[in-house]
Amino acid sequence: MSYFEAFILALIQGFTEFLPISSSAHLILPSAIFGWQDQGLAFDVAVHVGTLAAVVIYFRKEVLTLFSAFLASIFKGDRSKEAKLAWMIVIATIPACVFGLLMKDFIELYLRSAWVIATTTIIFGLLLWYVDRCALLTKDEYQMDRKKALLIGIAQALAMIPGTSRSGITITAALYFGFTREAAARFSFLMSIPIILLAGAYLGLKLMSSGVAVDTNILYTGIVTSFVSAYVCIHVFLKLISRMGMTPFVVYRLALGLGLIVFLLAS
Structure with a gap:
C-alpha cells in the first residue's frame, strides 16, 4: 500500500464512519475502480484507533461525565440522568456484540458483495428519508429508556450488513422514537465508542496472533488522517443537521447506490 492509498482510504473511513452514508459502500470504490488491494x-486497526480517538476527544466532557456516573451507579447507587444514559449506551451495545459473534462468518461469506452494498445503500437511505420526514423531533438523549436503547442497539447490529x-x-x-436530530446523532456517536473499541481490540488481537509485518509509517498515516477527518466530520455534521435535516445524505445515498449498480452492470 502506498502513502497515497493509505491517505485516501483513511480519509474515506474518517468521513464516512459517522455520516449516515455507509463506510463499506465507499471503501469498495477504490478497489473496484482503481484495482487497489485490500x-x-x-x-x-489503525483507522479504528483514529476514529475512536476522534469521537472520544470530541465528546471528552460527556465521556468523562458518563463514565464517572456509570461507576457511581455501580458503587454508590447513583440514579442521575447521566448514569441512566450511560446504562442505555451499555444496553444498546449488547445486540451488536451478540449479533457479531453469531453472524460474522455468515456475513463475511455471503453478504460482502457490491450488489448487497448497492441495494442496502438505497433501501436504508429511503428508510432514513421516510423516518426523518415523519419524525416528531421532541426528545433529547437523556429521555432514552431501556426498550428504545435495546431496539436502537438491534438496529446497530443490523449495520454489520x-x-x-x-x-x-x-x-x-x-428519529423513529421521536428524538431530535441532534440527540439522535449524539446518542449514535456515543454508542459508537464501545463498538469501535471492541472492534479495534478484536482486530488488534488478530493482528498480534497473525505475526504479519507492518509498515508503521503507513499506520501512522492511517491513524492521523482518519482522526482528523472523523473529528471534522462529527463537528460539521452536528452543526448542520438541525438546519438541513437528513435529505442531502439520502440523496447522496441514492446517487451512490444507483452509481454502484450502473458500474456493476457495465463491468
Missing part, C-alpha cells in the same frame, strides 16, 4: 488487518451504515441506521431508529 488494506489489510493492520491498517484496519455492508451498505447499511451504522450511524445511518441508529440515527434512523432514534
Whole structure:
C-alpha cells in the first residue's frame, strides 16, 4: 500500500464512519475502480484507533461525565440522568456484540458483495428519508429508556450488513422514537465508542496472533488522517443537521447506490 492509498482510504473511513452514508459502500470504490488491494488487518486497526480517538476527544466532557456516573451507579447507587444514559449506551451495545459473534462468518461469506452494498445503500437511505420526514423531533438523549436503547442497539447490529451504515441506521431508529436530530446523532456517536473499541481490540488481537509485518509509517498515516477527518466530520455534521435535516445524505445515498449498480452492470 502506498502513502497515497493509505491517505485516501483513511480519509474515506474518517468521513464516512459517522455520516449516515455507509463506510463499506465507499471503501469498495477504490478497489473496484482503481484495482487497489485490500488494506489489510493492520491498517484496519489503525483507522479504528483514529476514529475512536476522534469521537472520544470530541465528546471528552460527556465521556468523562458518563463514565464517572456509570461507576457511581455501580458503587454508590447513583440514579442521575447521566448514569441512566450511560446504562442505555451499555444496553444498546449488547445486540451488536451478540449479533457479531453469531453472524460474522455468515456475513463475511455471503453478504460482502457490491450488489448487497448497492441495494442496502438505497433501501436504508429511503428508510432514513421516510423516518426523518415523519419524525416528531421532541426528545433529547437523556429521555432514552431501556426498550428504545435495546431496539436502537438491534438496529446497530443490523449495520454489520455492508451498505447499511451504522450511524445511518441508529440515527434512523432514534428519529423513529421521536428524538431530535441532534440527540439522535449524539446518542449514535456515543454508542459508537464501545463498538469501535471492541472492534479495534478484536482486530488488534488478530493482528498480534497473525505475526504479519507492518509498515508503521503507513499506520501512522492511517491513524492521523482518519482522526482528523472523523473529528471534522462529527463537528460539521452536528452543526448542520438541525438546519438541513437528513435529505442531502439520502440523496447522496441514492446517487451512490444507483452509481454502484450502473458500474456493476457495465463491468
